[in-house]
Amino acid sequence: MHKLINKYICKLEAQGLAKRDDALLIALDAGMFSNRPLTGELSVLKDVLSLMNISSILFARPAEPYWSMIREVLSHAGGADSVVPMDCETRTFFHDIPVIDEFSPQAIASALSRRKSAIIRDRGIVTYGTVTPEQAYVSFSSACFSVYVKYFHDALQYFGAHAANSEKVSKEYLAAFKDISKKADTASPPRKWRVLRSEPPCNEDDVLFMITEAGRAVVSQQLVDSYFGNISYVFDKNIYISQTGSSMDELEGCIDIVPLDGSSSAGITASSELTAHRNIFLHTGRTAILHGHPRFSVIMSMYCKKSGCDRSLCHKACTEKREILATPIVPGEIGTGASGLMNTVPPAMQEGKGVIVYGHGVFTAGDVTFRGPFDMLMEIEEKCRASYFRAVNDLLEHLS
């Protein structure tokens, strides 16, 4: 258990989600294990475990910029008792994130009895697992991701609404925005176009190497929510694809080999986007496919000036032909179904080598190696980031 606890504490730190000293992870089997002594105030978390039928609990004050974002989001939420994620991925699995004021075992247990994570005002985020501590880590990471997307999305909406009405932006709001933007920039990993293998694969080992190498690159550049995304390569009548719930930076042993003719269902553990990957290959012939959740791509995909739409349906029913700097934006739900992205992404991919899925993430595809798709993923995110701040600047200029 200590090994598992240490693994996820290290991941929290490596991903910039929380500092080691600000995080407490407790895991239970027959005994109790934690990364810190459960003394003083932290004993509250120990008491939560006695109130719940769970196997782990994680409490941490998120690192910057997440912490400031949470405070800002809450300060403008008018006392709301939950935060509703804006991105489709987090919303599918989270629904909403309760906000509680009291740092007591009862209040925390009550919130976590209804949802996978909760924000404790002025304290941090608390999450849990019933199987392994990994669940607690994933929920924590996803909560941070959803708040990040929500904060920047809400800010753009705020500036847009004020510009449309020629209303002055509050000085405090603007100061906080500038501060958080700076913190976000500082916390971002250095933009490194990692040099991935450029030769085509000769055998299965090469394919597995290419996939694991690209997976690590995607995580190191924080192009995914938590460490989720998916990746595939078509080679010798098979599609090699990351397994569902696999960590993109630990793909060794987590790649399914699925015959393209569908003659084996061993791929039942493959990524939920297997069909999308295969359809992209069938539509375009491109063999190397990457899918990540880069944040500004997600945020900008939801930024739409058209009025009169039911925003709750945009992610699956938008009929507008939209794009950001020549990259198409399409609707599409996770997985299968008539409005699933398996149906919407592949045709859009014929127009270029990258597609943004509304409120969800980006697919890129290339030939021969992952070098092209990875560069494209980075490029799309860079363009979206620049486009975001350009849009904000334009709005602020309009107001000044």
Added chain:
Amino acid sequence: MTVIEYPKGPKCYNNCMSGYTGKSASIDLTTQKISIFETPDDLRTKYLGGRGIGVAMAGDRTAEEYNAPSMPLIFSAGPLVGTSAPTSGRMSVVSKSPLTGTIFDCSVGGRFATELKKAGFDLIEITGISDKWTAIEISDDGLSLTEAEGLAGMNISELSRVVGTEGSFAAIGRAGEKGVRFASIIIDGHYAAGRGGLGAVMGAKKLKIIKVRGSGKILVYDSEGLKNAREDIMRLLRASPAVFGEFGLSEFGTAALVDLIHARRMEPTDNFRRTFFPDSAKYSGYAMKTGYQTKKAGCAGCPVLCKKIGAEGAVMPEYETVSHFGALNGCGDLKAIVEANRICNDYGIDTITAASTIACYAEIRGIEAGPSEMLSLLSAIAEKKGETGATLAEGSYRYALSQGRPELSMSVKKLEMPAYDPRGAYGMALAYATSNRGGCHLRAYPVSHEILRKPVATDRFSFEGKARMIKIAEDLNAVVDSLTACKFLFFAAGLEEFSKVLNAVTGMDHNVQSLLAIGERIWNLEHTINAANGFDESHDDLPERFFAEEGSSGAAVRIPPINRKDFLKARENYYRIRGYKT
């Protein structure tokens, strides 16, 4: 004929609440007396429905033998049945198992539960023994007992033709009539309350069939809330590879697991002597789909439709069935496996126990039962024909014991283990042992995380943390069986979503933890009942083979024997977590 007509007026009895009809029936076949009673409030509150209420009602009456007149046989629907909640068409059948001697419940689909609720009943309890074969008929207007001597001797296919397609029915075939210890109860012709021999309990009561047809509506407390909660679940289902994925249950049925379990080298082969069968692709989900041009079918209220029916009407076997008539018996002949499944369904016997008992017989006799012998043995078992048929009809443990080789019965608490070799998934090993109905994969279903990677992947070759995982999962599945929902949905959704569904249907105020507390209560009650019937720690164990023999290692995967010390340590941890030991 005994008939009771209901009081006219609203379907709901006193204290009716949304989600429940508030009304239940008790039928004594000895006296032919039918009583209508209010579904007890405290049982609804403490045990929800389905398995929970069934176990609570049966509890203190299971000290007798399974064929004692006082032994209850309970058909219990859950609060979600008859509503638009996903997979809301299930129920639990509860009694004492003739095979294991434990309290036993089977979760089963089809339309029976829905019709029962629509006819106005949350559950029916049957006691007593009729002196003639009897049928129970339930409808909107009345409940009646009729003589069914004319139906005696019929198997399920023939009964189906006689009964027709209106409403729903639960029946036994000839195996149940003859008291095969693993006889099943078949719903609507092919949904089996399969395990544990509850068909023999029904047969002992001389009850051949229960027919039910209802047209009422189930009250829902908050329709809009139910709609939203349902959509949350559907979104998660669509995102789940195991459910709606290209190779998921909706496409291939549970046989989707054949290729995966094969690839993980944990398919029980030749009575668990090996864990890898080279010919499994011949009966995979893909082979069935292409070979039989299958179409989707399923239980009432189910969006997944995991049941597969061939173009010419052949019912495709489930994963456990196909693997056990396949690998476990060294048979790669899909037609023979489909036929074996048909025979089991027609006579009404449990496919897992039947296949495992034949594999045990083959090992003890030192033979390979080919397809034709396998099929003829099945008929002999179902008819209890000859000495071999009669001995094998007792199940593998009693058969192996009679041959002086009890260690070759691959069972826990005399219930044969399904098609996941415990050497390939240590959580499964622990869950088989601690299961309170014996060698069952569904009590905790750790395959979900050890193999299917949901909700997160765990190390299948480690016991670390598994004791608590199994405990929580046992509690969870007790809730699922009491709701009465389908476990497959929990590959994608969880109690977080289902508590919203339950609250919307009933107006209750449950959350994940309050439901898990109910699950724990149900589990502990079952444990207490079993303990009172003589079960103890010595029964929470696996056959020696798994600690002594290596599985079929290969392709960079090693399947070593389970380290007994580690297993015992995990079991000890489990007892401590459960509070059974300090």
